[in-house]
Amino acid sequence: MVDARSSLRLIGYWWSHDAPEWPRPQDWSDPYWSLEERDLVALYLESGQHMPYATAGLSLCRLCDKPNGSLEFTDGVFLWPQGLAHYVREHSVRLPDEIIKRAQQWAEPMNWEVDLTWWREQKARG
Numbered sequence: 148m149v150d151a152r153s154s155l156r157l158i159g160y161w162w163s164h165d166a167p168e169w170p171r172p173q174d175w176s177d178p179y180w181s182l183e184e185r186d187l188v189a190l191y192l193e194s195g196q197h198m199p200y201a202t203a204g205l206s207l208c209r210l211c212d213k214p215n216g217s218l219e220f221t222d223g224v225f226l227w228p229q230g231l232a233h234y235v236r237e238h239s240v241r242l243p244d245e246i247i248k249r250a251q252q253w254a255e256p257m258n259w260e261v262d263l264t265w266w267r268e269q270k271a272r273g
């Protein structure tokens with residue numbers, strides 16, 4: 148048996164009466180957060196890989212009650228609900244620097260070294 152379990156760090160869940168252990172998004176809202184950085188982080192969150200399952204149900208935004216998705220996304224390190232980008236984009240909910248930094252690294256072409264050889268060397272089966 149192959150043990151291929153990967154560990155992901157859950158982010159982006161928010162307080163509710165049923166889940167009082169999560170932070171409150173309004174506490175994290177920063178109206179002075181630069182629009183450019185905010186857009187980048189929202190785009191990063193929207194560009195994650197969606198997990199092959201749906202969560203228990205549709206989530207409502209804790210701040211405006213809009214339906215806010217039922218999927219979860221990952222970047223291989225973090226795991227977040229589909230609606231997290233909405234909090235960032237629409238309510239300026241500023242995420243921890245570690246996440247902002249990942250978005251910035253992702254957006255910078257200089258940070259990616261692209262291997263052109265592996266794919267060329269692949270052979271068709273049979």
Ligand SMILES: [Zn+2]
Binds near residue numbers: 208
């Ligand atoms: Zn909202």
